[in-house]
Amino acid sequence: MDPATGPTLLGFDVFLVGSILAGIAAMAMVFAIYTALTIKDPMSKRVKALEGRREELKMGLVTSNAKKRQSLVRKTDTTEKIKDTLGNLKVLQQSQVEIVQQKLAHAGIRNKELAIVIIGLRAVLPILLGGFAFVMLYIVQVYPDWQMKRVAALALAVFVGYKGPELYIGNIAKKRSDAIRKGLPDALDLLVICAEAGLTVDAAFNRVAKELGRAYPELGDEFALTAIELSFLNERKKAFDNLAYRVDLDAVKGVVTTMIQTERYGTPLASALRVLSAEFRNERMMRAEEKAARLPAIMTVPLIMFILPVLFIVILGPAACSIADAFSGGIG
Secondary structure (H helix, E strand, O other): OOOOOOOEEOOEEHHHHHHHHHHHHHHHHHHHHHHHHOOOOHHHHHHHHHHHHHHHHHHHHHHOHHHHHHHHHOOOHHHHHHHHHHHHOOOOOHHHHHHHHHHHHHOOOOOOOHHHHHHHHHHHHHHHHHHHHHHHHHHOOOOOOOOHHHHHHHHHHHHHHHHHHHHHHHHHHHHHHHHHHHHHHHHHHHHHHHHHOOOOHHHHHHHHHHHHOOOOHHHHHHHHHHHHHHHHOOOHHHHHHHHHHHOOOHHHHHHHHHHHHHHHHOOOHHHHHHHHHHHHHHHHHHHHHHHHHHHHHHHHHHHHHHHHHHHHHHHHHHHHHHHHHHHHHHHO
């Protein structure tokens, strides 16, 4: 063995590999310390976004109130053209439109006309992505070694084009539902306090929306819209039904059912909401305990793939180097 070189393991210089790993570990440590020291206040971004949104609403109410009102009552030319085209192709059904509209409502998108655009994209994107994948794979032959993989890649492109818009909206709706679920017990506690203080239901919803708008903007938005509908709609039940329609959560549906029964039969609102709040907090605690119970099973794969090999290298590495040096010395 050349004395200028260090011990080798499987053909690699042990000192060189150790130096590279030590450098990577040092960089990771520096990055971790930098991340820990530069933690920003999570509320500052939300407060800044709220202030910006407030200024936009003020400017919009002053400058383009008539234009917004017109956009609410009239349909855009683009959606009308897409609707006519899909109608001529016999691929547009009212039930399909209603399903997409509800998914948009779950994602917090108020414009129902976008459902026509989503259905149109679901019809056009598979053709575009599938045609692009066919040209790149079979005509240009970007990967000439692929045989069956070409068919799989083409099918994947068509599937992504068909399901892509729906999956994107579903992802937004899931994040929004999780954010609303986190703030619902606190909102119910505030509703109990407002009800015991003598506020009406619409005033209580408005107050909760103002108090929780910074911590839980999604929940504050829904409660503010419900308060507006409670003030203007003829049937208060319709406002609660709209809340259950916009939020895809069983907990919100339970709150809506409780509010409707309270309005109909005159049962005490504070006691019913207090019971619901306790149930939702217990459910949140059980969900956290469930995640904690799944943690050992989840950590098994990283333990086997990353921690145990490093542990074996640290323990058996010096012995393997000594054995390799002994055999190389004996052979020389």
